[in-house]
Structures are given as C-alpha cells and as structure tokens.
Amino acid sequence: MRVFAIGDLHLAGGSGKTMDKFGEHWRDHDRKIFESWERIGRDEDLLLLAGDITWAMRLEEAAPDLDRIGRMKGRKLMIKGNHDYWWASNAKLRKVLSPSIEVLHASSVVIEGIAVAGTRGWLCPGDTFFQSDDLKIYNREVSRLRIALESLKTHSSEYDRLIVAMHYPPANDKGEQSGFMDLLDEYRVDACVYGHLHGDAIKTGITGQRGNTTYHLVSADAVNFAPAEIKASSE
Numbered sequence: 001m002r003v004f005a006i007g008d009l010h011l012a013g014g015s016g017k018t019m020d021k022f023g024e025h026w027r028d029h030d031r032k033i034f035e036s037w038e039r040i041g042r043d044e045d046l047l048l049l050a051g052d053i054t055w056a057m058r059l060e061e062a063a064p065d066l067d068r069i070g071r072m073k074g075r076k077l078m079i080k081g082n083h084d085y086w087w088a089s090n091a092k093l094r095k096v097l098s099p100s101i102e103v104l105h106a107s108s109v110v111i112e113g114i115a116v117a118g119t120r121g122w123l124c125p126g127d128t129f130f131q132s133d134d135l136k137i138y139n140r141e142v143s144r145l146r147i148a149l150e151s152l153k154t155h156s157s158e159y160d161r162l163i164v165a166m167h168y169p170p171a172n173d174k175g176e177q178s179g180f181m182d183l184l185d186e187y188r189v190d191a192c193v194y195g196h197l198h199g200d201a202i203k204t205g206i207t208g209q210r211g212n213t214t215y216h217l218v219s220a221d222a223v224n225f226a227p228a229e230i231k232a233s234s235e
Contacts (some may be wrong), residue, residue, distance in 0.1 A: 001112045004041070004227035005048035005218040007079075007167060007195020009033060011065040013056025013086070029225050036226035037072055045074035046111060047227060050195040050218055051081025051120060051167030062086040063096055070098025075111065078103050080120045081167040081196070104165060106144035108151045115159035117148035121168030121194065124178040141168075142179035149187045162187065163230065166194040170215070173204035184213045191230050195219035 011030055041047065049069070056062035069076060078101055080087045087093075093103055102109060104118030122141045123130045130138075145164070152162070164170075170180035170192055184192055193216045197205045205217035218228050 001114070002042070002045045003048065003114060003163065003230045004037075004045060005050060005165070005193040005216060005230050006033065006220060006223055006225075006227040007050030007193075008052040008081070008198070008219040008221075009049065009054070009065075009069075010052055010083070010220070011054040011056075011068070013054040013061050013065055017055045025221060025225075029220060032225035033220060033227075034068070034072065040226065041073040043073050046114070046116075047072065047074050047076045048116065048163070048165045048193055048218075048230070049076055049078045050165055050193055051079045052083045052195065053078065053081065054086065055083065056086040059086050059088045059092060059096060066097060066101070070100055072100075074100070076101045077109065077116055077118065077165065079118045079165050079167050080105055082120070104148070106147045108148045108155075110152070110155050110158045113159050113161065115152050115155065115162045116165055117145070117152060117162070117189075118165040119144040119148055121145070121166035121170065121180060123168065124170070124172040124176075124180065126174060126176050127172035130172065138179070142183065145180060145183050149183060149189075162189050162191075164189050164192045166192065168196050169194050169205055169217070171206045173201070175204075175206045181210075181213075185211050188212045190214065191216060193218050193230060195222075197222065 054062045054065040108117040122138045202222045206215045
C-alpha cells in the first residue's frame with residue numbers, strides 16, 4: 001500500500017465558486033486533481049485529504065463533492081479544514097460518506113501496518129497572523145493531537161510507521177518549534193502532512209527532515225494539483 005496526500009481541494013460545493021482569482025494555475029484545478037489521481041492512484045493505495053475539502057456550507061450541499069471523492073481510487077482519510085463549515089458529527093458523516101472514506105478528528109487509525117493520527121491544528125504562537133484569541137484554540141488543538149497519538153498506544157504492535165495529518169502547519173511562518181512539533185518529537189512521528197498554505201505563503205511552510213519527522217506541505221497548489229507520495233524515511 002502506497003500513501004499519498006493532498007490538501008485544499010476547495011471543491012465548489014454547489015456554490016459555483018472557483019479558485020481562478022488566486023491565479024491562472026487554479027483554473028479547472030479540480031479536474032487536474034481528479035485526473036492526476038486517476039492516472040497515478042491504485043485501488044490499494046491510501047489517500048490523505050488534509051482539509052478544506054469543499055466550499056459547501058451544509059452537509060447536504062457537500063454531498064456531490066463527497067460522492068465524487070468516494071469514487072476516487074483507494075481508501076481515503078479526511079481531515080477537517082478551517083473552511084469545512086459543512087463538517088458534521090461523526091454519526092452524520094458516516095451516513096453520507098462512501099465506505100472508502102474515513103474521517104480523522106482527534107483520532108487515529110491503523111491500516112496495513114501504517115498508523116495515521118489526525119486533527120485540524122491551528123495557527124501557532126509567533127506566527128505573523130497569530131492573535132491573542134488564537135491561543136485557546138491552539139492549545140485545544142495541541143491537546144487533540146495528543147489524544148489522537150495516545151489512542152495508538154494500545155495498537156503499538158500493529159504498525160511500524162506513524163504519520164500525522166493536519167490541515168494547519170505544525171509550525172509558525174518562521175518555522176519555530178511549537179506544541180505540535182513537541183508531540184511529533186515525543187511520539188517519534190515518521191511523517192507529518194499538512195496544507196492550508198497557498199501562493200507566497202508556501203515558502204514559509206516547514207518541509208523536509210527535522211528530528212525524526214519528515215514534513216510535507218501538500219496544499220493543492222504546493223504539489224501542483226497532484227497527490228504527493230509520502231514515502232517512509234528509509235525509501
């Protein structure tokens with residue numbers, strides 16, 4: 001089983017909203033994403049979707065986009081993004097999601113020897129856009145990541161590779177150590193995937209190896225609208 005990741009699909013959600021205003025490279029971006037996965041994906045692959053799935057405001061509006069994702073090859077794990085206003089309770093999501101889609105929200109799953117823990121994340125202290133009101137949400141999200149990682153302790157014999165999936169970057173725009181990164185170090189996470197950053201902000205994202213963890217920025221425009229393969233550090 002190969003593992004791929006992409007974030008910020010920003011599907012229209014029935015709104016007719018496009019991403020063209022963010023640059024010509026965003027034109028028909030959804031077609032690029034789905035066609036690239038059709039080309040490179042396999043039914044046995046795992047695809048991590050790192051938040052900002054659709055512009056829909058309500059779950060029923062998101063249904064066509066979620067159905068479209070459900071038809072994509074492989075097994076999908078989905079993280080909530082800051083624009084996923086349609087996101088509902090796990091019980092409601094299970095009723096509408098394809099069996100090929102699971103959600104990670106302060107939770108984890110083990111698939112074929114690979115553990116994935118996920119939560120949304122938030123702006124980190126010291127970020128240019130961080131304000132005092134963000135501290136409470138940041139602390140809550142750090143706690144949620146710990147909960148997700150702790151949930152794997154009883155399954156430690158079932159996996160030999162650990163991935164954390166978030167929507168927000170695990171560091172501020174200066175790449176400074178954060179509570180999220182402290183947890184990645186503590187639990188010896190092999191890889192961290194995240195999205196959220198676009199345009200010039202892509203340059204501020206932490207990438208590559210730091211400590212035991214390899215960081216991957218997978219927002220759609222950062223990976224040229226094609227899911228990026230997340231390989232083990234030894235590969």
